[in-house]
Amino acid sequence: MTTTVSRETTSSVTTEHFDVLIVGAGISGIGSAYHLKTQCPERSYVVLEALDGFGGTWRTHRYPGIRSDSDLYTFGYRFKPWTNAPIASAAEIQKYLGDVIEENDLAPHIRYRHHIESASWSSEDNCWTLHVTRGDSGEVVRFTTNFLWMCQGYYRHAEGYTPDWPGMDRFRGPIVHPQTWPEDLDYKGKHVVVIGSGATAATLVPAIAPDCAHVTLLQRSPTYFISRPNRDEVVEMLRELEVPEEWIHEIARRKVLHDLHLLNQISVDEPEFTRDALIDAVRAELPPGYDVETHFTPKYRPWRQRLALLPDGDLLKGISSGRASVVTDEIEEFTEDGILLKSGEVLRADIIVTATGFNLSVLGDIDFTVDGDHLDLADTITYRGMMFTGVPNLVWIFGYFRASWTLRVDLVGDFVCRLLHHMDELGVKRVTPRLRAQDADTEVLPWLDPEDFNPGYMMRSMDLLPKRLDRPEWQHTQDYWTERETLPNADLDDGCLRFE
Numbered sequence: 001m002t003t004t005v006s007r008e009t010t011s012s013v014t015t016e017h018f019d020v021l022i023v024g025a026g027i028s029g030i031g032s033a034y035h036l037k038t039q040c041p042e043r044s045y046v047v048l049e050a051l052d053g054f055g056g057t058w059r060t061h062r063y064p065g066i067r068s069d070s071d072l073y074t075f076g077y078r079f080k081p082w083t084n085a086p087i088a089s090a091a092e093i094q095k096y097l098g099d100v101i102e103e104n105d106l107a108p109h110i111r112y113r114h115h116i117e118s119a120s121w122s123s124e125d126n127c128w129t130l131h132v133t134r135g136d137s138g139e140v141v142r143f144t145t146n147f148l149w150m151c152q153g154y155y156r157h158a159e160g161y162t163p164d165w166p167g168m169d170r171f172r173g174p175i176v177h178p179q180t181w182p183e184d185l186d187y188k189g190k191h192v193v194v195i196g197s198g199a200t201a202a203t204l205v206p207a208i209a210p211d212c213a214h215v216t217l218l219q220r221s222p223t224y225f226i227s228r229p230n231r232d233e234v235v236e237m238l239r240e241l242e243v244p245e246e247w248i249h250e251i252a253r254r255k256v257l258h259d260l261h262l263l264n265q266i267s268v269d270e271p272e273f274t275r276d277a278l279i280d281a282v283r284a285e286l287p288p289g290y291d292v293e294t295h296f297t298p299k300y301r302p303w304r305q306r307l308a309l310l311p312d313g314d315l316l317k318g319i320s321s322g323r324a325s326v327v328t329d330e331i332e333e334f335t336e337d338g339i340l341l342k343s344g345e346v347l348r349a350d351i352i353v354t355a356t357g358f359n360l361s362v363l364g365d366i367d368f369t370v371d372g373d374h375l376d377l378a379d380t381i382t383y384r385g386m387m388f389t390g391v392p393n394l395v396w397i398f399g400y401f402r403a404s405w406t407l408r409v410d411l412v413g414d415f416v417c418r419l420l421h422h423m424d425e426l427g428v429k430r431v432t433p434r435l436r437a438q439d440a441d442t443e444v445l446p447w448l449d450p451e452d453f454n455p456g457y458m459m460r461s462m463d464l465l466p467k468r469l470d471r472p473e474w475q476h477t478q479d480y481w482t483e484r485e486t487l488p489n490a491d492l493d494d495g496c497l498r499f500e
């Protein structure tokens with residue numbers, strides 16, 4: 001690969017070339033830029049980002065209380081210690097990412113307001129050509145690159161998913177999705193209904209409850225919650241002993257991963273026991289006689305959906321205070337001043353918040369072609385949840401559901417850099433996953449096994465995602481604990497990758 005950056009202008013379109021082009025400046029894109037810069041310093045690169053700044057998820061979401069639901073020892077990078085409380089606000093995460101950019105001089109490599117519209121691969125030139133619209137000037141510019149590193153996340157940032165309920169147009173107050181929260185939304189002294197049962201609803205309800213007349217969390221079915229103090233005693237003790245922050249970070253990561261692995265295993269091995277333990281722990285933080293059976297007893301096995309964390313039991317405290325309540329029912333229709341439920345109950349509302357999830361976006365809604373043919377990712381099979389059969393020189397970061405997303409950013413970062421070095425050693429310019437003879441007769445399966453993990457936004461759009469085979473090489477295992485051994489040791493010459 002060349003290491004030069006060239007810039008040329010033909011007719012009215014400017015073209016720039018980089019060895020590697022990273023799509024997205026969220027936590028994945030910034031981490032990938034760091035790994036590329038430190039492990040492959042000889043390569044030129046650029047990060048293109050549609051928004052007007054870095055952070056992705058943590059920039060888009062601005063609803064009250066917005067925070068992580070993973071600890072930042074593992075949601076943070078392995079290379080940059082996290083020094084605040086384990087669960088972090090969006091502002092703290094943004095600050096952390098800003099520090100990573102500054103400390104590693106990544107800023108000159110990031111272009112904001114660059115929305116990638118299309119990407120086409122040419123095997124003749126061994127390169128991708130991207131058409132990009134600049135958000136500031138509306139100008140269309142062109143980038144070429146030898147390697148595309150897709151860090152565009154998994155959902156559409158412009159708007160969230162809101163189901164179409166009857167009567168929505170009749171409701172007189174605002175209907176708000178948390179992903180596009182209006183800065184000036186006045187909920188003081190109002191009756192607010194938050195529809196949803198996931199992490200977003202659980203974050204939002206206790207955050208606004210103190211200011212509202214009342215907040216109702218309206219859910220169709222319950223979720224598993226786990227309530228934890230937002231502090232780590234081991235970390236506090238190590239800090240008191242003046243242990244260096246790098247060590248504390250590593251120890252805290254190992255501890256979190258150890259505990260999470262145990263919880264993971266026990267949920268699979270003893271689902272009934274885990275279910276009862278989780279529900280009993282919630283019951284213990286609610287007033288005596290509270291109807292835990294109806295509102296906090298999920299129908300699915302623990303771990304089939306992400307466990308929602310409640311730092312310091314905030315949601316349960318909100319319910320106990322009487323300022324927030326939970327209703328488990330289905331919506332019949334919206335009315336002028338609230339929601340009529342299937343049970344016949346009416347929920348009065350001045351504001352309705354639809355914390356109902358995301359619209360899945362595969363590869364950033366970019367129009368892809370490979371040698372002139374339209375690429376439908378759903379027709380491909382994934383190589384280790386990162387690359388795709390028939391798609392050359394492209395890696396996608398798709399993190400973990402049952403562990404922090406970012407753990408995979410570091411692992412995939414190492415993998416890509418190893419792959420790029422391997423290509424240099426072989427003197428080749430192209431790497432394309434392809435099925436081997438022994439893979440040919442294997443059953444082709446959907447991206448995720450719904451028996452194993454089935455969140456709504458994934459189930460709604462599974463047909464858009466690549467396929468997998470029941471073999472570790474050809475799937476995203478969603479198992480960090482196995483992958484941290486297998487990915488660094490994956491044999492690049494086992495025939496799954498064709499080098500040319």
Ligand SMILES: Cc1cc2nc3c(=O)[nH]c(=O)nc-3n(C[C@H](O)[C@H](O)[C@H](O)COP(=O)(O)OP(=O)(O)OC[C@H]3O[C@@H](n4cnc5c(N)ncnc54)[C@H](O)[C@@H]3O)c2cc1C
Nearest residue numbers: 024026027028050056057068069070116152153364404405
């Ligand atoms: C409210 C919320 C809380 C969450 N909390 C956690 C948590 O605690 N732990 C956890 O593990 N996960 C959590 N997640 C999941 C979370 O999205 C990921 O963990 C992580 O932030 C994703 O980072 P990313 O960089 O891969 O994607 P994103 O944050 O989605 O960033 C992708 C970036 O790519 C840009 N982009 C996309 N398409 C294009 C294009 N065509 N052209 C140019 N730029 C483009 C986007 O503008 C965006 O800035 C949470 C998600 C949400 C919504």
